[in-house]
Each structure stands twice: as structure tokens, then as C-alpha cells.
Amino acid sequence: MLLQILIQGTLLSGLYALIAVGFTLIFSVGRVLNLAYGAYLMLGGYVFFFISQQLGAPAVVGVLCAAVLGCAAGLLKYRLIARPLGDNPVAVEISTLILAVVVQSGIVLIYGDSSKILLPIVPGVIRVAGTSVTYNLVVATLASWAILIALYLFVQRTHIGRAMRAVSMDRKGAAISGVDPDVINMITWGISGLLGAVAGVFFASYTQLSPSMWVGPLIISVAVVIVGGIGSIIGTLIVAHIVGFMEVIVIAVIAPELRGVFTMGLIIGVLILRPRGLFGREEL
Amino acid sequence: MKRVTSLLAATSALALIAGAASADITVGFIGSTSSDTGLSTLRGAQIAIDEINAAGGVLGQQVTLVTADTQEDPTEGVKAYEYLAETAEVDFIISGSIDDVSLGWLPRMQEFQIPTLDTWTSYIGIIDMVVEDPELMAPYFMNVASDEALATLYINFGADVLKGQFGYDSVVILAEDTAFGGAITGLVTEALAPVAGIEVKDIIVYDINTNDFAPIFSKAQNSGADFIYQISSVNAQVISSQYVKLQVPMMMTGVNVAALGMEYWGDTGGAGGGISTLSPVPAVGFALDDRSQAFVDTYQARYDSRPFYPHFNGFNAYYGLQQAMAAAEQAGGFDDVAAWSAAMVNQDLVLEKDGKMWLNYGFWDQGEVEPVTGRTYPHNVKFDLEAPFDDAQPSMVVIQWQEDGAVGVVYPPEYANMEITLPSWVE
Numbered sequence: 001m002l003l004q005i006l007i008q009g010t011l012l013s014g015l016y017a018l019i020a021v022g023f024t025l026i027f028s029v030g031r032v033l034n035l036a037y038g039a040y041l042m043l044g045g046y047v048f049f050f051i052s053q054q055l056g057a058p059a060v061v062g063v064l065c066a067a068v069l070g071c072a073a074g075l076l077k078y079r080l081i082a083r084p085l086g087d088n089p090v091a092v093e094i095s096t097l098i099l100a101v102v103v104q105s106g107i108v109l110i111y112g113d114s115s116k117i118l119l120p121i122v123p124g125v126i127r128v129a130g131t132s133v134t135y136n137l138v139v140a141t142l143a144s145w146a147i148l149i150a151l152y153l154f155v156q157r158t159h160i161g162r163a164m165r166a167v168s169m170d171r172k173g174a175a176i177s178g179v180d181p182d183v184i185n186m187i188t189w190g191i192s193g194l195l196g197a198v199a200g201v202f203f204a205s206y207t208q209l210s211p212s213m214w215v216g217p218l219i220i221s222v223a224v225v226i227v228g229g230i231g232s233i234i235g236t237l238i239v240a241h242i243v244g245f246m247e248v249i250v251i252a253v254i255a256p257e258l259r260g261v262f263t264m265g266l267i268i269g270v271l272i273l274r275p276r277g278l279f280g281r282e283e284l
Numbered sequence: 285m286k287r288v289t290s291l292l293a294a295t296s297a298l299a300l301i302a303g304a305a306s307a308d309i310t311v312g313f314i315g316s317t318s319s320d321t322g323l324s325t326l327r328g329a330q331i332a333i334d335e336i337n338a339a340g341g342v343l344g345q346q347v348t349l350v351t352a353d354t355q356e357d358p359t360e361g362v363k364a365y366e367y368l369a370e371t372a373e374v375d376f377i378i379s380g381s382i383d384d385v386s387l388g389w390l391p392r393m394q395e396f397q398i399p400t401l402d403t404w405t406s407y408i409g410i411i412d413m414v415v416e417d418p419e420l421m422a423p424y425f426m427n428v429a430s431d432e433a434l435a436t437l438y439i440n441f442g443a444d445v446l447k448g449q450f451g452y453d454s455v456v457i458l459a460e461d462t463a464f465g466g467a468i469t470g471l472v473t474e475a476l477a478p479v480a481g482i483e484v485k486d487i488i489v490y491d492i493n494t495n496d497f498a499p500i501f502s503k504a505q506n507s508g509a510d511f512i513y514q515i516s517s518v519n520a521q522v523i524s525s526q527y528v529k530l531q532v533p534m535m536m537t538g539v540n541v542a543a544l545g546m547e548y549w550g551d552t553g554g555a556g557g558g559i560s561t562l563s564p565v566p567a568v569g570f571a572l573d574d575r576s577q578a579f580v581d582t583y584q585a586r587y588d589s590r591p592f593y594p595h596f597n598g599f600n601a602y603y604g605l606q607q608a609m610a611a612a613e614q615a616g617g618f619d620d621v622a623a624w625s626a627a628m629v630n631q632d633l634v635l636e637k638d639g640k641m642w643l644n645y646g647f648w649d650q651g652e653v654e655p656v657t658g659r660t661y662p663h664n665v666k667f668d669l670e671a672p673f674d675d676a677q678p679s680m681v682v683i684q685w686q687e688d689g690a691v692g693v694v695y696p697p698e699y700a701n702m703e704i705t706l707p708s709w710v711e
Contacts, residue, residue, distance in 0.1 A: 004502050012496060053553070112590065113318050117525040117553040125531050131502055132530035207495030208522045216495060251499040256490040257461045 003129040005248050011133065013244030014141030016220050017237050019203060021148055022195030023221035024228065024236045029168045029188040032082060032089050036096035037221055038214025039103040040070045040196025045204030045213065046107060047197070049118055059121045066197045074193020078186050100214055107211040115210040121201070140202035147195065152233050164188060223263050227270045229277020239278065242266070308348040309341070309612070311605070312368035314361065314389065315380030315404075317353045320545050320591040325380025325403045326351065328594055328601030331582055335606075342609045343617060350374055354381055358388030365389035369396040375618040376400070376608055378601055382517075383407045383464060390424075397621050399423045399628070401608055403600035406564070407467075408432040414662045418650055422625040425647060427604045427665040428564045428597065429679035435471040436657055437669050437679045438562050441695045442480035445682075445704060446511065450535070454483040456509035458500065458523070458538075460516050461489050468515045468539055485509040492518040497526040505534065514538035514559070521548060525555040531709040537561065537682075544568060546593040549689045557687030558707030560694060562680045564596045565643065569683050569691035571701055573637040600665075603645045607631040629663065644676040673698055 019041065026034045044066040052062030081099065085091040120136035127133070155161035166174035167184045175181055203217060223243060228235030246266070247259045270277060313329055316322035333347045341347060350372045352364035361381055368374045369392065377393075377400040379386060386405040390413075393400050400423055402410075408430040414421040446452045457472055459465035469487060477484050486507040490500055504512055512534050516523055520542035527536055540561040542548050546568050548556055566576060579602050583594050594602075611627035612618050633645040646666040653660055656669040667679035673696070682695040684704055692702025 001502075001506060004499075004506075008499050008502065011498075108318070114320065114547070114551060114590075115519050115521060116551055117521055117555060119553045119555075120529060125529060130505070132498065132532060134529050136529070137498075203495075208519065208525075210519075216493065247496075248499050252503055256488060256494065256500050256503070259491065259494070 001252060004131045005245070005252055007128055007131050007133060009241070009245035009248040011137045011141050012248060013241035014144040015137065015199075015202060015206065016224065016244045017148060017240035018140065018144035018195070019199045019217045020221045020224035020228075020240055021144075021151060021233065021236050022192040022199065023218075024225050024233065025151075025164075025188050025195070026192045027225050028232075029164050030082065030185050031168075032096075033093045033222070034077075034082075034096050034189075034192070035093050035218065036077065036100040036103070036214075037192070037196055038216075038218035039100040040073060040193050041200030041203055041217050042103065042107060042211070042214045043073055044070050044197030044200030045118065045209045046111065048201040048204070049116060049209055053119055063121070063198060063201050066201050067194045070197020070200075071190045071194040073197070074189040074191070075186060077193070078189035082185070082189065083182065100218075104211045104214065111211070113211055115208045118201075118205040118209055121205050134206070136202075137206055140206060143198075143202065147198070148233060148237055151191075151195075155233065160184070160187060219260075220263075223267050225277075226267050227277055229279045232277070232279040235277065235279030309343070309345045309376070309609075309618070310372060310374045311347055311349050312372055312374035312377045312398075313349060313351045313380065314364050314368060314377055315354055315385075316356045316382075317351055319356060320547060320595060321382065321404055321597060322354075322356075322380040324545075324591055324595040324598035325378060325601040327583060327587055328403075328579075328598035329378045329605050331579065331586070332602045332605040336609055342612055347609065354385050356382055356385060358385050361385035361388045362392060365392040365396075369398055374398065376612070378403065378605055378608075380404055380597055380601065384462075386410070393424060394420050397423050399608065399618050399621060399624050400425070401601075401604045402426045402428070403597040403604060404428060406431045406434065411661050411664050414664075415650075415660055418662065421663070423621050425604070425608075425628055425663045427600045427645065427647070429667045430661060430664050431467065432471070432657070433654075433661065433664070433667050433669065433679035434562055434564065435468065435475060437696075438682070439476045439479045441562070441682050442476050442482060445695060446537070447480050447482055449704075450511075450706075452482060452510035452535075454485045454509045455511055455513045456485050456504045456507040457487045457513045457515065458504060458536075459487065459489050459514075460492050460518055462492060462518065464517050465489065465515045472513055472515075495522065497523050498530060501527065501530055501532045505532065509534070511535040511537065514540055514561075517541040521551045521556065524548075524559055525552040528552070528555040528558060528707075531707075533710055535706055535710055543683070543685055545591050545595050546691075547590050548685065549691075554689065557685050557689065558710075560682055560684040560704060563683050564679075565677050565681055565699075566596055566599050567681050567683045567693060568593065568595075569693055569702070570681065570699070571637065571693075573635040573642045575635055576643070603633055607633060607645060641674070642677065646676065671696060671698060 023037045047066040047069050048062040051057045051065045052059050081095045082092050122135040122139045124135045125132050163179045163184050166179055167181045171181050224239045228239035243263050246262050250259050313326050315325055337346050352368050354361035354364045377398050379402045383405045406428050411430050459469045473484050514536050520540045537560040543561045544563050611624050614627040615623035618624055629647045629649050635643040644666050648661040648664050650662045666676040668676040681693045681699050684694045685691045693700050694702050694704035
């Protein structure tokens, strides 16, 4: 059983890290809870379904199309919602939540409200220590590590990445230093949308595609960001593993229907004991 | 002036008489208008209404259909019923509601006493209400076999096939955390397993929003059971597809509501083969008599959106609505509920295939005892729990989806058109 927990926990955590990292970016740089973040996952999943499953295009094309659309959605959201309401974070959060519901309704109009199962991006399964492991999830985990490492290097070593860190620390100071916060925010929202859409493809191919699929990943993302802390990609990775392993352990040892309860308990505990999160910077 | 007034009065009187003569009988549909379940009932009812109207209507009146969407939510279901009763003032209600929603509006039915036919809900507790208070429940009929009857016949499948054919001695139950899941779990642990001689090793309950079943399937395997009994009515295609994708090395059977419709294969992305499930009749993969086939042909010619093939409740709505109108003809309308109810309980539609009884749309009456269970099922559709099923169709059949997408009936033998097989990855 221990080996099963290790394998399943690692795989699930990789997926959660991929889901949460885009949300972390927006929260860290823009200081906004983008409650429509889950809609990126939904859009990504449905675009992949349309391109690769309905039109029959290769999976890579489907993922690329989903990424492009996710990026475009992020940019549009920034220009039409986040930027005009920039001085009022609460208004942004409420507006993004409403937007998620609207997108969900649009999906229902086109595809109905029944769930669909995506074909795996990489079909096949292997058995490791008595545990069935799909190649799809292995690829998702590897992809999440690759994306997270690439993102970390991007933020640490590129000019734009450093500008993003500057804006996340001090928007006014960054502006004085010649960084245009508006451009940086736009880039951040675009990257966040792209990451969310790609995460949505993997999430949907592992679980299911449905108009309400944005809610679960949003909760995971909020949990990871709150517990991990603002501005920490490493924190996102670590906390995603904590949450993923906790869920697998709860299912295996306690009861499957309680899988989400301990995650909620972790959020509350961290908020009370360490409000900046386990790896975050001090709040200003 | 006097002449104008007289002319106006005469015209008004004529208009009133004409209006009264062409007043419609209004049927209310209550159910989800966006789910396969609800749409099956709605469309079955609509086709029946069109045929009735083409034949002259009921009591000289045309039949019209009004819809009330429950969104598969009990609270919305109550509002929907109140709309049909108070605003639309319908004469008859046909329901494609799921169990929880029907239980929500049932008190309103008792209050308004509108003749009602439930085509999908199968909760035995409602039939118990008919037993306990026949007067209050006079308007209510259910033309799908109650869940207790479904489970009772499934015991034979457990004994004959799971134990007898495959030699399975133990089971792990994988049940969703709903009232439906709890009820069927009870039937399995208290009736199916003991009677069939199968040990229940573990009961694993999961949240209906579960997306990742890998750890749950691992837990099921770790129980050491021979097979999995699945109880899933919400998002059942998720657990089914992950069972296939993960190639869980255990047979999985039970109750999978998603597998009861032809859309199951597409919804699972082709990853739904290998599972078997009980199903009310007529199921997918069920051989049809000529009249039912004609209904399906009409349905498919008319509707080009999902569900592309009516679920069993679509057939129930089609035949049930015709029976309800026939009962109204005999009772002089729907206003006298007792008279209508008495006429409805005597409706008996026998459909033959190859010269023998294949389906029987009739109803159990008060005091009519079913010989196997020894209890009564008043206002529930007739069913037979003993081979060779001479009196009525079996309460359920077991269907199996094959790995190539084919589906057929595997039990009971009298209705089977396919052999039950293990998935290719199960030894």
C-alpha cells in the first residue's frame, strides 16, 4: 500500500501543481484572485475535445490550440475586466467569478450539461507494484515538472521574469525603475491563461470534461496559493504535493468521501497560524 | 342600439361555446429539459400526444403539452410542480424526474391531486405510500419497476452468474454518496449477497464529485474481493472510463445509470466496455417488438440531438401517456381522480414478439400480491420475478457493454441476446 500511495500521490501532485501554477502567477503579480481561473481549464479541455476528438486532429495540435486560446482568453480578461477595475480587487474577483459562470453557460449551450470523457493524450497503462498507472498521467506529471522548471527559470533569469518579480514586490517601485506594470500584468495574465488551458487538457483527459469542471481545480488552486504563499513557485510545487499526497492517503487509509476535508483543514490552519503561507513573502 | 347589443351578446355566446368545445386537455411534463433522462420522457410523451391528436384527441379535445424544468434539483422541482398546478392548471402530469426530485414534489401532488405518471423514479418508498394511503396517493402511478423489484431479480443474476458461472465468493461495493447509493448498498448487503452466498468484503463510499478513482480502485483491489459491485447514478461515465483506462483487474457490475443510454459509448470516449449493469426494460441492446421499434423509428426520424435513442423511460412515457388518456376516456376526464385512477389501474397493454408476450404495460392493483416477495406494489408497473416470465416482463435485465462498443442483454436467458464476458484484461 505504501508504494501505491507514493506512486499515486506523486502523479496526482504533478497534476495539481500544473493546475495551480497559473493561478499563483496572477495572485503573485496582480494581487488578484482570478476566480475565473478554472474557466481556462474548462476552455482548454473543450478546445482539445473539439480539435482532437471531434475534428480528429493530432493531440499535439489540440494542446497547442488550447494553449493559444487560453492565452487569448487571459489577455482579453485582463484588458476587459482586470485593468478597468484595477483599483478595486473585490470588483475584479466578483467579475471574474461571474465570468466563469457565463462561460459555463456558454459551454452548456453548445455541448449540453452532460459530462464527456476525453480520449487519453497518451493511451495505455502499466502496472507498477500492483498499481495501475496510465501513461496519460505520467505524461501530465512530467509535463508539469518541465513547465514548472521552465517557468522558474523564466522568472529568475529573463528580463521579463525579473520585471514580473519586481511588479509582484512593489508595483510603484517597478514603475519608477522603468518597468511598465500594465504590460507585465498583461503578459502574466496571458501566461496564466496558457498554463490554465494546458492544465485543463491534462485534467480533463484524466478525469472528465463537464461544464462544471472549473470548480474543483479552482478550489485546489486557491488552497495551494493560500498554503504555499504569494510569489513562490517552489512553494506551489511543494504544497501541491502536500495536497496531492494528503488526498491519496485519506482515500487509502480513512475514507474516500473525506478526501477534500483535510485540504480545507490545512487551509484554515495555515490562515490562522501563518497567514503569509508556508513559503510566501511578508505582506505589505 | 338594441340590435347592436343583441348581436354582440350573440357573438360572445357563440365564442364562448366554441371556446369550450375546443378546450384542450393539458399535459404537464416535469423533469429536466436538458438531461438525457428528462428529454427521453419529454419526447416520448410528445410523440404519444401527436399520435393521439392525429387520431382525434381525447373526449373530443386536443392534447397540449406544457413543460416545467426541474434542472434535476429538488427545490426547482417543487417550483416546477407548483407552476404546472397553479399557473398552467394542467390536467395530467408526466414525470421524467429523478428520485430525489420526485420526492420533493410528491407532497404537492398529494395536495393538488393531479393524476401523475412517474416514468423514471423507482423508489419503493413511494409505492409504500400508495399501500399505506391509497386515497391520498390515488393519482400517482409509476411505470418503471420499483428499485426493490429491480434488486430482487438481480439476486438471481448474482446466484446464477456471478456465483454460479464465475465462481465469485466475495464482493467489494463501490457506492456513490447519495440516497440512491445508500439504498442499493442496503439491498446488496442485506439481500443480494447473503442469498447468492457472496461475502461483502468492503463498502467504499465516494463523493459524487470525485474525479480521480485510481486510489479508490486500488483500495477495492486491496480488499481481496473477487469483483466490484458499482452503484453509480451521477457522472457514472467517469468511474466507468477510469475502470477501463486503468484496466482494473476485477470484474465490475452493478448499477451504472450512465450505461443505460446509447450515448454512454460516446460519453466515455470509447472507454466504457467491459462493465455490466442492471437496467429497467426496455434497455439499450434490448430486442424490440414491432410497435416499440416503430416508436424508435419515429423518434429517430424526428430528433437529431441527444439522446439519439430513447432511454427506457422514453418508452414508458410513450405507452404510459396513451394509457393515461385511455383511462381519461373511460372516466370521462381527469377531474374525478378516483374514477381515473380506477380506470388507469386496469390498463393492460401487451406487446408481443414472435407470437409470445414480450412486454406488458399493466399495473399492480391494491391487494394484488407478488408471489416471490410476498408483498404488494399498487400502481407500480407489472413485472415478473420468476422465469419463464409468462405474466409480464422481468423487472430488470442485465446489459453489458463490450469493448468494441456493442451492447446487449446478458440476463435473464429468456431475454438475452449476448453472452456475458470478462474484460480482456481481467483473468
